[in-house]
Amino acid sequence: MFIDIPSELEAALIGLPLPTWELDGSAPATSTLERYRSELTAAPRFEETAAALRHALTGEGGGYAVLRLGNLAKALGGADEETFLRVATGFAAEVAIPFSPFPRWPLWKQIGVKIDKDPGKSSGIGYNAFHMDVVNGTLPPDYTTLLCVRRDPLGGGPSILSDAHAAVSRLSEDARALLAEKAYHYGTFFDLHGVGEEYTLFPILDGSAPGEGFVRFTAKMLERSRLGREHADAAGKLAEELVRGQVTFMLEPGDYLIVNQRRFLHGREALHSGQATIPVADRRLLLQLFLRAPISAGPAA
């Protein structure tokens, strides 16, 4: 699921004249994305690379990919340089439509390291358990994407990914029946756009075919939401199966992780102890962008 950029493409991307993106509300303007697309598709081997990326995300058994943009990030002055982010945005737009659910924040949201935050939540220092992003929206982003700017200088914090439908398929029928009930809730929903309405009491399984429906789950609910005992037990078994099936890898600077939220759940192992000794500017840093799949015409005939 790691996708390298062919060297001739890398060389062409370094000199590509992509303009600053214009925003239309909280998404890049269509005119910007069209311009990016025409510049990118003219670069050698771009289309086959974009096709490999889409295949990794939506092909049989797929669901996540890491596009290795480290050389390009280095050549363009770092993975948080805007010229580099234009290229990353262009790749993202080959998968689905980039948008931000947080209208007052930049398109790419920073996930840094905050030592005083709940350690198990986004930007906390502890174990970030398996979850999908915006689990309590009626329309979660189809894809969540994480671009690595800096790793944990102390060497912690590998990413974890797990095939959600595979984990569900290993559960008993009784557990699956409980997970299909509207008995789960998690977190707050405030000032979010483009992700539907707040889903206050939701089923983890919605009866859709694998690869279509979300496994609407966050293992964080086990400790942070009050759940009935039977429902909590079923959710706990799902959490165990996710861990049993997990893959673990360290993101390097310039690595761009894209997760199909209809297939895989994601998380992160704890950062190494001693974060307080690291200046904020040197701590691990990711940039996050969400993608919405275009409305499909339904199953192909």
Ligand SMILES: O=C(O)CCC(=O)C(=O)O
């Ligand atoms: O820090 C990470 O690698 C993952 C962060 C994450 O999943 C989130 O903030 O939603």
Ligand SMILES: [Fe+2]
């Ligand atoms: Fe996340």
